[in-house]
Amino acid sequence: MYIYEGICDWCKKLAMLKKHDYIDGKSHFSCHECNTLATLDVRQFNLAETKSQNEKYFKNN
Numbered sequence: 001m002y003i004y005e006g007i008c009d010w011c012k013k014l015a016m017l018k019k020h021d022y023i024d025g026k027s028h029f030s031c032h033e034c035n036t037l038a039t040l041d042v043r044q045f046n047l048a049e050t051k052s053q054n055e056k057y058f059k060n061n
């Protein structure tokens, strides 16, 4: 849902934005045009973060 008005974190244009949540608690906002790219970016980040958390877990246990 594009309920926020502001600057898109991907293309830096003023638009209606959708919130994307990162696994580490951060969030970024994307416009409709950047949504596909943003969704992929966030998914990649979250996968990488989950992987590194698992690696830390196994190293410490």
Ligand SMILES: [Zn+2]
Pocket: 008, 009, 010, 011, 012, 013, 030, 031, 032, 033, 034
């Ligand atoms: Zn954009």
